[in-house]
Amino acid sequence: xxxxxxxxxxxxxxxxxxxxxxxxxxxxxxxxxxxxxxxxxxxxxxxxxxxxxxxxxxxxxxxxxxxxxxxxxxxxxxxxxxxxxxxxxxxxxxxxxxxxxxxxxxxxxxxxxxxx
Amino acid sequence: xxxxxxxxxxxxxxxxxxxxxxxxxxxxxxxxxxxxxxxxxxxxxxxxxxxxxxxxxxxxxxxxxxxxxxxxxxxxxxxxxxxxxxxxxxxxxxxxxxxxxxxxxxxxxxxx
Numbered sequence: 001x002x003x004x005x006x007x008x009x010x011x012x013x014x015x016x017x018x019x020x021x022x023x024x025x026x027x028x029x030x031x032x033x034x035x036x037x038x039x040x041x042x043x044x045x046x047x048x049x050x051x052x053x054x055x056x057x058x059x060x061x062x063x064x065x066x067x068x069x070x071x072x073x074x075x076x077x078x079x080x081x082x083x084x085x086x087x088x089x090x091x092x093x094x095x096x097x098x099x100x101x102x103x104x105x106x107x108x109x110x111x112x113x114x115x116x
Numbered sequence: 117x118x119x120x121x122x123x124x125x126x127x128x129x130x131x132x133x134x135x136x137x138x139x140x141x142x143x144x145x146x147x148x149x150x151x152x153x154x155x156x157x158x159x160x161x162x163x164x165x166x167x168x169x170x171x172x173x174x175x176x177x178x179x180x181x182x183x184x185x186x187x188x189x190x191x192x193x194x195x196x197x198x199x200x201x202x203x204x205x206x207x208x209x210x211x212x213x214x215x216x217x218x219x220x221x222x223x224x225x226x227x228x
Contacts, residue, residue: 004158034216041221043120043221043222044159044207044217044219046216046217046218049216089159091159102147102164102209102211102217103161103164104151104159104161106158107158108157109153109156109158
């Protein structure tokens, strides 16, 4: 079956540091890949997505590239801010781009804390 | 923009009691999903409604869980009787067409 493995946290960084959160996956076919973020007291929000190999998703300074050869979708940001403190979830959908993304397989989440 | 309201935001019940969680999506979204995150682990799919019909309930853990979606609008998830291992955060999500999921804030369930 499908699975997603994220680097274990928590991750603690100083403001303006570089961030990488690793994510690897196992899936049949050609899944779509997502990063969701949960800020304190809020629901999950879609941060970015990529629907095919070599696609790069980006949003709010975050980026992730769909690497089929390494089955990875690592999240990066060049300079984190205190407001980026949240829980980050990597996820996949085994429905190809253009169809429903509804049934997602999630990783266990990575807590990020950014200090001033 | 799509919205999903879940309530209660937090529920504390004793083992053996019944709890009903509710999800109110903004209208016009045929697809409604329930997910659960237990004890800081990964978020897991529970089930999927298309309008009022259950499209996929393969993630429902056992027959103590019952989900309904009246008239294809709001949805409820009942746990009866609740067990300690049911504690966690229950998320509702919606989508329309090919759009990615939009999640509610979740209901934190604590079974003591």
